[in-house]
Amino acid sequence: MADATNAKRNKVVPDIVVGRLPLYLRTLIRLEEEGKIVTSSQELATRLGFSSAQIRKDLSHFGEFGKQGTGYNIAYLMQQLKNILNLDAMWDVALVGVGDLGHALARYGRFVPKGFRIAALFDADPRKIGTRVNNIPVQNSEHIVDAIKQAGIKIAILAVPLDVAQDTADRLVEAGVQAILNYAPTTLIVPPNVKVQNIDPIAHLQKMTYYCER
Amino acid sequence: MADATNAKRNKVVPDIVVGRLPLYLRTLIRLEEEGKIVTSSQELATRLGFSSAQIRKDLSHFGEFGKQGTGYNIAYLMQQLKNILNLDAMWDVALVGVGDLGHALARYGRFVPKGFRIAALFDADPRKIGTRVNNIPVQNSEHIVDAIKQAGIKIAILAVPLDVAQDTADRLVEAGVQAILNYAPTTLIVPPNVKVQNIDPIAHLQKMTYYCER
DNA sequence: TAGATTGTTAATCGATTAACAATC
DNA sequence: TAGATTGTTAATCGATTAACAATC
Incomplete structure (x- = not known):
């Protein structure tokens, strides 16, 4: 591929930069909803609390996505970011663990419009198996490895109890999963080619209480 | 207060350091559950995927929590970290928005053992008000400002729809909330003395798809 | 003692920002 | 044109790591 976007793909982009792209995309969508056509690094910065230079x-x-003196065409930059983030087509996602949290995630309406479809649910509880x-x-x-392989699913959300989290992650890796959104409060050990993002509300709260006064 | 811990409180600790303390605490709890009495920076590092120097x-x-040649007493370091993070006593938390996610959070069993008690629920839907x-x-x-003030609640979890997120945050701030765990996919604007932590599964997934191959 | 591990220093590494030429 | 804003460079800022004296 010969365009600027992909020409730069070879150089390693810092992970912290990649992590901000979804926030840029989210903000652009918002601006577009507000009827705006173009924006600037300054406007994005103000919305996000970053610096425009960043x-x-x-x-x-x-690549180069803007015009001097004008800024960025919102629709164009959105499309470019979606392309960079591999969001051009829908991703199928496996959700493992259908407890309260898994249930809420399975019903979460924002996944599909953002490019993610919960395509398979797994649980170990016989009372839940077969329900919808x-x-x-x-x-x-028990059949998670084969089922995920067969479906060609590359992304999983892990919402199982702590004590089976690592074991489940091992099986997801075995099934070819490349990205795990981990809701279990533990550091998963996975091969370097597998990405993990952790969501732990307790850790977030405990970070903030450092600054809190009663 | 004269101990080493608080003597150092005056110097500004980088936010990124504060954010790792809950992970240290989590790992220490795990080690204690495994029956260990002492640990080392190396053991913690291996568990967390950090460097021991960090x-x-x-x-x-x-402060100084370890002994050369020996390492850290797990119970002691746990206690110190809890003290640093203001986790010595239970924090009351207000949960705003009792949709699927709010419902799951209200029932989440890990808050209490980790020092957080959901003390109040709020919703705008008349069909939900009054239910338990x-x-x-x-x-x-509607009565959120007074209710939170009266209860002296300082921490809130925001699980409301995007379009009312900022408005709700404004009211939480007005009520004296110092920390907001924000599940709405937007950057909240709050005064500098109010801490916000964002949890957005979509942003996490989109960060990982950058590295994924179909 | 010998071995192990801390706490700290200094060096390294990486990320952010200020500034500005280019140019729309 | 005049004003605005980009993309990039270089400087600054901050975080991580290597190394080691201190010492348990």
């Missing part, structure tokens, strides 16, 4: 610098890792959540059948997690 | 350096911001979730009554969010 936004320009971040984007410069991937949001019209998706809950499968026996 | 762990020693991070802790050094707050996990035996906590859902209050009318």
